[in-house]
Amino acid sequence: MSEIGKSRFYPLALLLVFLSFSPMSSAKLVKTMAQFDKAVETVKPGDEIVLANGVWRDVELVFKAKGLPEKRIELKAQTPGKVIITGQSNLSLSGEYFVVSGLVFKDGYTPTGEVISFRTSNNDLANNARVTNTVIDNFSHPERHLADLWVAIYGKNNRFDHNSLVNKRNRGVTLAVRLNSEGSEENNHLIEYNYFGPRQILGANGGETLRVGTSHFSTKYSNTLIQYNFFDRVNGEHEIISNKSSGNVYRGNVIFESQGTLTMRHGHHTTVEGNYIIGNRKPNTGGIRIINEYQTVKNNYLSGLTGHRFRGALVIMNGVPNSSPNRYNQAIEAIMENNIVVDSDYINFGAGSDEERTATPIDSSFRNNLIMGKGNLDPITLYDDVSGIAFEGNIINSEVNIPATIKDGFINSEYKVSENKQSLRVPEQSLVDKIAFGEIKLPISKAQTGANYYKKDESNIAFHSGKTIAVDAGTDTILAALDKSEPGDTLILENGGEYLLTKLASIKHPITIIAKSGKKPIIRSQKPSFLVIENGGALEIENLWFDGAESPDYKGNNIIRTSGYAMNINYSLSVRNIKVTDLDINGYFDFFKATPGTFADSIEIIDSEITNITGAVLVLDKETDDIGVYSVENLTIAGNTFTDIKAEIANVYRGGFDESTFGPMVTVTNNIFTNTGKGSTHKSASSMYFHGVQHLHISDSKWIDSAPLKLHLSNGEPITVIEDVLMKNTAKISANNNDYETRNIKYQ
Incomplete structure (x- = not known):
């Protein structure tokens, strides 16, 4: 810009700033909780409350606002993404016709049961409200088994869109629609264009990413529309999406490399259509599971799914006769039609059949589905009587074995699958046309979802991704190297060197400790534990020798253990080509001990020699x-x-x-x-x-x-x-x- 241009620009900019926050403007810039509370007390239709950029720590924001359809009230960040809410904080909302946008909840946790709540009390709910362009990232309680909800939607006619919810690490649903009062039933909420980012394996029940309703209110109609969301590696538990109310529609969503299923756990009259579930052969990736009455599953694309039993690509379950609300209602008039299943291992009918679940599906149909796969040539499992399901017009490649009782419902075809421009595995178009599926393409891309300022490249730090650090033999030299290390670094010990630890060696991030091929360095410790994996830590060791000669004369020593405190970040432990000797100074001397409240994605012991252990x-x-x-x-x-x-x-x-x-x-x-x-x-x-x-x-x-x-x-x-x-x-x-x-x- 020229000097003349600059001279014209700056007065204009100052004027705009002045107008934005002058008494004539409806915008109120607030920098403290006191200012925020005062602004909320006086807010009127058409007003804006603007949270100043910066860190807002330990704040419980209560926003009660009543706008009008043509004059909505806004609560927004001064700059989207620059208002960071952290510590023990949350946001509760009630009233109507307002919009919340641009906030980031990061690296803290809610002191209550909900991070963003569409109510300020049991009776004060939010209606006709919108939350958009907002982020919750790693806002998880330190105790992994203490539950909370990141987003709890109450009231009616609310919209939750273009938000990013990433890295929930403790128990509890990421986003839940609640129907626990008449004011939240038949709510017609719209949940769309959100990015549900990676969620680690919880190793327990209570790790759903999205839940609509609960078993107690499952016969109530929610009428919620969930569309065009991207679920990226959400691995919390078996149910990625748990439908527990009636009248909901799941349309055009993408579920990518996620362990679990879209499950119609409770409720009736659910429609699941046009969704793309892509497993890429990752373990336990599943598809769509049907329970209850009048469920429709059509025009979905399912590819590369490996899950079995409840986690098959398409599953219809047995029910419990006269089921209680929290068990399994019989599948009645379930429709499964015009779906494409590619390179997936299991399709299950009557799943869960046992002494309790004896009510087989009835008045249901499995029609005009296209199934192509060679990985498992026995993909269709009948767990019980399936005479209540009509099989008709399904296309399947000729190599596949089909149970004799349903064989008439399938047409054999040659396996013809290729990869299209979107890297999707697609059957030959003539086969796709036979079931009138239309063009195979993602309904939404990852880039089109979530907050527009927030990255979507979350990934774990890999071993050997950082620098190498040479560690001299001696006393506590390993401790000094660990203190200097950064995530992904590799500590290289001297071949044949002797190392003594006089303090606990804390593993606080992913780290590798190795020696080059040759004589193993020997490591001893004067503490009850040699190495302690702390929250955020992960450990790889190779070509080392651990010996118990210097360990204290206590019962219950160990070479490696996890933190004595709960860890809400999963760890991994890789042990290769090590030697362990004489852990016998006293009883119960273990090599590795996992303490309660900690969880490993993987543990491996490979090519090692372990001798003389009392534990x-x-x-x-x-x-x-x-x-x-x-x-x-x-x-x-x-x-x-x-x-x-x-x-x-x-x-x-x-x-x-x-x-x-x-x-x-x-x-x-x-x-x-x-x-x-x-x-x-x-x-x-x-x-x-x-x-x-x-x-x-x-x-x-x-x-x-x-x-x-x-x-x-x-x-x-x-x-x-x-x-x-x-x-x-x-x-x-x-x-x-x-x-x-x-x-x-x-x-x-």
Whole structure:
């Protein structure tokens, strides 16, 4: 801009600023809570209350406003994205015809049960209100199992749009529509163009991303429209979307690489159409699950979904006769038509059939669906009588095996699938035309959703993504290096060096501690724990030697444990090619212990040698409330030798009968167990104990002079396979029932 242009511009800018906040203007700039409260008391139709840019800490904003349809009241940020609400804070809203926009709730948590609430009391609700262009990011209670709602929508005719909800880490629904009063029924809310960003696995019930209603009000009509939202890697629990009221429509949403399903858990007359659910072969990715009466599922695209049982691509469940509100109503007049299912593993009918769920689907139909896949050639499972479902005009590739009782409802075709410009797997257009699906394209992109100023590139920090730090041998040199490290860094220890820890080594972010190939450096500690994974931490160790000679003479020592406080950020632990010796200074000296309230996405011990331990190798049994809570999602034990271990190699516990979670998922392969699990004070009297594990595969391993492998198989139709193992001078496998597979088990 020229000097003349500048001279003309600045007076104009100053005039605009003056007009924006002068007495003649309806905008009130507020910088303190006192100013905010005073502005709310005097606000009139057409006014604006503007929160000043900056950090607003420990504020409970109560906004009561009554605008008019043509003169809405606005509560907004001075600059969208520049008003940061943090600490113990929340926002409650009531009145009508107002708009809230541009706020960011970040790195704090609500002191009550809701972050943004569309009510200020049980009787003061918000109607005809809008919240837009607002963010909630990592606004999670430090106690992962304490529940809260990030957004609770009450009242009628409210709109929630173009918002970003990212990184909910504690229990509780991300966004809930509440129908707990007459003033919130038949509400006609509109939820659209929102970005639901990554949500980690909760490892417990209560991790839904979106819920409309509750079981107590499931027969009430909500009439909420949920459309054009992007659900990105939301993995909280089995139900990504939980429909628990009647008359709702889910249209044009994208669910991307998310573990779980869109579930019609309660309520009737639900329509699910035009949604795209893309799994990209990620574990436990699921599709659409039907329960209850008069549900319609049509014109949806489902691709690359791997989930089984309740998590299939298309699932219709059995119900409970005369079901109570919180159980499963029979599926009546369910319609599943014109859906495309590509490269997905399971389609299930009568799922959940058991002694309680005996009411099979009736007066229902499965018509004109297009199914193409080669990954699983037996994708269709009939769990019960399906004579109440009419199968007609469905197209499926000829390699697939179809149950004889429904075979007439399918037309064989050649498998013809390619990738289009949007990287979607699409069947040949002539097949798509036969079911009148139309063009296969995303109804909404990630970029078109969420707050327009907030990034959508949330991802975990990878190991080895930072710098390398050489660590000299000596006392507490590892501690000094950890203090200097940053997320993703790698500490490289001297081959053959000796390292002593005189203090607890805290792992506060993702870090790798390794030695180059060659002689392992030896690490000892004078504290009860060598390494402690804190909230936000993750640990990878390789080619190291841990020895217990310097450990204090206490019971209950360990090499690695998680924080003694609850952690609301999931961690991971990778152990490769390590040596562990003489953890025997006293009893119950464990290698790794997970404390209650912590959760691992993955734990692996690979190619390692662990000898002479008075405790266990992996203690993962401290979540004992028996409500489906557990400590680790994926556990791998492969290529190791374990010798003279008094307690279990692994004790993994998931108690109770809750069906809302997926794991644990455990792989044990190519290991040798010698004299393991035979300590006299060892409660389970087993070499390995797995309780409630949902997917267990044990193979190519040897047990020598060891306590038996023990299993407790519970709910969820767990998949348990044990094959190609040798049990020498070891008792037979012990289990509470015979619902597991064995192949080539040898006892000597």
